[in-house]
Amino acid sequence: MASITIRNAVKAYGAVEVLHGVSVAARDGEFVVLVGPSGCGKSTLLRMIAGLESITDGEIEIGDRVVNELEPKERDIAMVFQSYALYPHMTVRDNMAFALKLARRSREQIESEVNRAADILGLAPLLDRYPRQLSGGQRQRVAMGRAIVRNPAVFLFDEPLSNLDAKLRVQMRSEIKALHHRLGATMIYVTHDQMEAMTMADRIVVMRAGNIEQVGTPLEIYDTPANSFVGSFIGSPSMNLIDGVIVANGAGASLKDGDGTLWPLPEHAVPHIGRSVQLGIRPEHISLQTGGIAAIISSVEPTGAETHVQMQVGGKTIVAVLRDRPGIAIGDTVAIAITDERSQLFDLQTGLHLR
Amino acid sequence: MTTRSKSRAGALALDILNHGALALVALLFLFPFFWMISNAVRSNSEVLAIPVRILPTVFEWDNFAEAWTTLPFGRFFINSLIVSISVTVITVVVSCLSGYAFARLKFPGRDALLMSYLATLMVPSIMLIIPLFLIVNYLGMVNTFQGVILPVAFGTFGSFLLRQFFLSIPNELEEAARIDGASRLRILVSIIVPLSMPAIGLLSLFTFISQWNNFLWPLIVMTGANNATLPVGLTLFQTQQGTAWNYIMAGATLSMLPGILLAILLQKLIYNSIALNAGMGGR
Numbered sequence: 001m002a003s004i005t006i007r008n009a010v011k012a013y014g015a016v017e018v019l020h021g022v023s024v025a026a027r028d029g030e031f032v033v034l035v036g037p038s039g040c041g042k043s044t045l046l047r048m049i050a051g052l053e054s055i056t057d058g059e060i061e062i063g064d065r066v067v068n069e070l071e072p073k074e075r076d077i078a079m080v081f082q083s084y085a086l087y088p089h090m091t092v093r094d095n096m097a098f099a100l101k102l103a104r105r106s107r108e109q110i111e112s113e114v115n116r117a118a119d120i121l122g123l124a125p126l127l128d129r130y131p132r133q134l135s136g137g138q139r140q141r142v143a144m145g146r147a148i149v150r151n152p153a154v155f156l157f158d159e160p161l162s163n164l165d166a167k168l169r170v171q172m173r174s175e176i177k178a179l180h181h182r183l184g185a186t187m188i189y190v191t192h193d194q195m196e197a198m199t200m201a202d203r204i205v206v207m208r209a210g211n212i213e214q215v216g217t218p219l220e221i222y223d224t225p226a227n228s229f230v231g232s233f234i235g236s237p238s239m240n241l242i243d244g245v246i247v248a249n250g251a252g253a254s255l256k257d258g259d260g261t262l263w264p265l266p267e268h269a270v271p272h273i274g275r276s277v278q279l280g281i282r283p284e285h286i287s288l289q290t291g292g293i294a295a296i297i298s299s300v301e302p303t304g305a306e307t308h309v310q311m312q313v314g315g316k317t318i319v320a321v322l323r324d325r326p327g328i329a330i331g332d333t334v335a336i337a338i339t340d341e342r343s344q345l346f347d348l349q350t351g352l353h354l355r
Numbered sequence: 356m357t358t359r360s361k362s363r364a365g366a367l368a369l370d371i372l373n374h375g376a377l378a379l380v381a382l383l384f385l386f387p388f389f390w391m392i393s394n395a396v397r398s399n400s401e402v403l404a405i406p407v408r409i410l411p412t413v414f415e416w417d418n419f420a421e422a423w424t425t426l427p428f429g430r431f432f433i434n435s436l437i438v439s440i441s442v443t444v445i446t447v448v449v450s451c452l453s454g455y456a457f458a459r460l461k462f463p464g465r466d467a468l469l470m471s472y473l474a475t476l477m478v479p480s481i482m483l484i485i486p487l488f489l490i491v492n493y494l495g496m497v498n499t500f501q502g503v504i505l506p507v508a509f510g511t512f513g514s515f516l517l518r519q520f521f522l523s524i525p526n527e528l529e530e531a532a533r534i535d536g537a538s539r540l541r542i543l544v545s546i547i548v549p550l551s552m553p554a555i556g557l558l559s560l561f562t563f564i565s566q567w568n569n570f571l572w573p574l575i576v577m578t579g580a581n582n583a584t585l586p587v588g589l590t591l592f593q594t595q596q597g598t599a600w601n602y603i604m605a606g607a608t609l610s611m612l613p614g615i616l617l618a619i620l621l622q623k624l625i626y627n628s629i630a631l632n633a634g635m636g637g638r
Contacts, residue, residue, distance in 0.1 A: 052530050073536035085527035089549045098545075099535035146535075 001187055002063035002076070002153035003028045004049065009058035011044055011210075016319075018044055020210045026188060026203075031180050033189045035197040036207035037233070042190045043158055049050075049188060050079050050156050062154060078147035079156040082163065084139045086131040087148075093127040096145045117148040120182070121175075129201065137168045144179065157189040161196065173200055198222065206230050226353055228323050228346040231280045237308060237319045240286075242279045243348060246272050255279045259314025261293060264340040272345065272354055280344035283308070286320035288328075289337035297332045311336070388611075391636055395419070395604035402600040415601070422592075422605040430581055431588035434500075436613070438584055439566040442560065446562045447555060450513030455543050458521035459529065476511050481571075486609065491606075502576045503584075507566065513558050520554035520613045521547055556625040564614045585610045 004026040011019035019041045026032040034042040047053040049060055051072035060067050067075045086095050093114055100110045116209055118124045121141040131139055140160055147155055157176070161169045176201050191197055197204045199216045206229075207223060208211045214226035225231035231239045244257035246269055253270045255263040255277065263279055295318065299310035302325065309320045309328065313336075320336065328334060345354040395418055397411030412607060422428060456462075457469050481517050487506045488497075496502030524547060532542045548555065570586040577583060589606045592599040 032437075050530075050534060052533070072530075072534045077534065079531070079534050081527045081531060083525065083527050085525070085531035087528060087531075087546060098537075102536040102541065146531075150535075 001028050002329075003030075003061075004032075004154060004186065004188065005059075005061040006045070006049070007059045007061075009045065009048060009060060010056045011041070011048060011053065012056045016341050017056075018210050019048075019056075022207075022210070022212050024212060025057075025216060026186055029184045029186055031177075031187045031189065031200060031202045032205060033191060033197040033201035033203075033232075034205045034207060035191055035194055036187050036213075039209075040207040041170045041210040042205075042207050046156055046158055046188060046190045049075075049154070050077055051075050053304065076153040077156055078150045078152040078154075079158065080143045080147055080160045082159040084131070084143040084160075084163075084315060086139055086142055087333060088131050091128050091130055092123060092134070092145075094129070094150065095142055096149050099146070099150050113149045113151075117145040120148065120179070121145050126288050131195075132159040136164050140164065140172060141175075144176070148179075148183070151187065155185050157187065159191055160189075161191070161193075169196075169286060176200065195236060198234065203237075204234075205256035206233060208233075225280070225344060227278060228278050228351040231344055231346065231353075235282060237321065238285045239344070240283065241346075242281070242316060242318075244277065244279065246275050246277055246345075249274050257314065257316070258275045259316070261314050263293070264338065265345070266341045266343060268355060270347055275354075276348040277354065278348055278351070280346060281318075281338050282342065283319045283321040284323075284344045285339040286318065286322075286336050287339075288326055288334055290320065290335055292337040295334055295336050297328050297334060298332050300328060374478060377511055388394075391604050392608055394601055395608045397601055398565055399597075399599055399601045402604075412577055418601050418605040419609060422602040422609070425599075425602060426588060426591050427580060428588065428609070431585045432609075434583060434588075435567055435585040435610075438503050438569075439563050441500070442508045442566045443559050443562045445504070445508035446513050447559055449509055449516045450558060451548060451551075451555070453514040454517030454521055455539075455547060457518045462540075463630075472511055473515060483569065484571065484575065487572075491576060497576060498578050498582060499576075503573050507569070507572060513562065516558055517551065517554055520551050521619065524550055553625045556621045560618060560621050563617055567610070 001013075006022060006024050008021040008023055009019055010017065010021050022041075022045065024032075034045060036042050037166075045055060048055050049062075051067065051070060051074075055068050062075055062077065081198060087335065090098065096114045097110045105113075114127070115124070118127055121144060123138070123141055123145055124139060126134065126142070131142070134142065143160065160176075161172050164172060170325060173196060176189075189196075189200060195209060201218055203215060203217055204221050205215050208229055211252065214221055214230045221230060223235050225234065225239075228241055232241060242255065242257050244255040244263070246253050246265065247256045247262075248254075252267065253265045253273055255265055255269075257263065263281075265279070293313060294312045296313035297309060297311050298317070299308075301308040301310075307322045307325060310320060310325075311318050311320065311334070318336075346352060347354055393410060395482045396416055397418075398413070398415055399448050399485070401408070401411060401413075457465065457472075490504045491493070491497055491506060494502075528546055528582075529542050532546050537545065568586060569584070573584040577587065580588070585606070589603050589610070592603045592606070
């Protein structure tokens with residue numbers, strides 16, 4: 001097992017720079033998730049760690065070795081691809097044994113390692129099948145088995161669950177997390193799905209446009225986003241963002257939005273009176289309350305455990321997640337309240353979180 | 356007649372028309388082969404007789420044995436096999452290596468080199484006969500197998516065909532193999548080539564048949580009956596005393612057999628490989 005340290009990593013394709021000096025570290029045995037929208041550079045960064053992309057500037061260390069100039073096979077890493085990348089002309093057994101054969105291990109060693117990995121992943125009955133005879137979930141397990149047999153220092157996952165259906169994705173998330181717990185290996189996991197990031201990571205690295213926006217534990221990122229992008233990207237449904245100006249309201253402060261609606265703010269907003277900001281409210285921090293802010297229901301989506309409600313407040317669309325099953329319908333006028341001490345403030349110009 | 360029975364009758368008529376047209380085309384393609392075999396089993400005088408008879412009056416099956424023994428036919432077969440197999444093997448090996456280099460390796464001038472390589476396809480091969488012969492003569496390879504084999508074994512078509520096929524193989528397979536520890540050559544041998552058997556099979560088949568049927572170049576480079584390949588050897592039935600057309604047809608019929616056998620063998624390989632590639636990359 002090994003730690004990974006990335007220092008000021010830059011990646012450019014000709015004149016186009018796609019990674020702008022990112023620095024991040026993964027501790028030995030840690031499960032780090034790189035998350036962000038398409039094109040943010042997370043897969044590029046992962047491929048640079050793997051050695052499949054060259055690094056334009058900066059350093060990548062695995063353990064205590066700088067690996068910039070090393071071939072992938074010399075970095076002691078294993079990778080699970082989005083498309084599984086199983087060799088279609090080889091059986092499951094041969095797929096898993098391929099790397100060991102290249103390393104000139106003995107037949108007994110190869111058999112032992114393959115069987116061990118197969119037992120961990122429940123692949124023993126499938127060893128003589130070809131990839132085309134397997135389901136998506138089975139193929140994904142074979143791809144993980146191919147990585148496990150090598151006992152690498154670091155596991156790299158490049159959106160491995162993207163091609164699976166929703167139910168299987170949830171199941172495989174748990175299996176990968178259980179695998180991490182069992183092996184105690186360092187794992188770097190790339191996904192665009194913030195739910196995967198929240199449920200699987202020890203730490204999350206949120207990326208955008210070639211930069212790292214924030215690094216932290218899932219709850220740190222969720223509760224204290226560094227900027228409005230992180231706040232709206234993490235969490236489903238997304239955080240509601242309301243533009244306005246902080247105005248004095250008695251002893252406290254409120255946000256006055258473009259329609260003149262006054263939104264209550266926490267105490268720490270008082271020093272920022274007069275500032276133009278974005279108010280971030282998580283959907284679950286909105287509740288129905290008599291005497292609150294008027295809203296007109298525009299959509300009601302019951303999911304069983306909760307109800308997602310879209311409503312219009314002035315000209316803005318606000319999304320709320322309600323635990324109870326309120327007897328509301330489209331077109332109803334309701335009154336809402338927000339848990340103001342949980343709301344977030346972001347500078348309107350920079351998007352940065354205001355403390 | 357109801358609308359339903361009208362459309363059924365119309366579909367039937369169209370079916371008959373389609374099958375009829377296909378049968379006609381098949382007949383046009385197959386008739387030369389039938390005519391060759393028909394003339395192979397009749398007497399020479401009957402070959403040229405008017406009126407023309409589709410089937411011989413007397414079937415002379417001995418013509419095959421006569422053709423085989425009148426000239427050193429066995430020798431012609433072996434010479435053709437040596438030339439065809441050698442050219443095929445060299446072509447496939449070189450095309451795999453060069454096709455992979457053009458498909459996957461990044462080096463300065465690669466695309467320009469590929470374009471100039473492809474441009475040579477525009478040159479009619481007949482124009483290269485004289486310069487190639489001069490080179491072969493200069494190297495002292497006239498009347499040798501290497502003189503026949505080497506100039507035709509390094510063609511552009513195979514490289515281009517395999518390059519295009521290699522480009523269709525997902526890059527992630529190679530990346531996975533690189534991470535597993537494979538070198539470029541190992542990736543080519545263990546991953547790319549097994550997945551490219553349809554294209555390699557086709558290239559092998561075309562190359563083999565093309566060299567098997569190659570008349571002009573072996574005629575120019577080789578002298579003497581013992582060095583002749585089959586197409587050249589068949590012409591030795593044309594003498595000053597006359598032409599033994601029935602023996603030529605018998606010899607030609609025998610000459611077809613290895614090509615047909617190879618096509619049958621490779622057909623299964625090509626079809627199985629296409630089925631395998633359907634699941635390529637785990638998709």
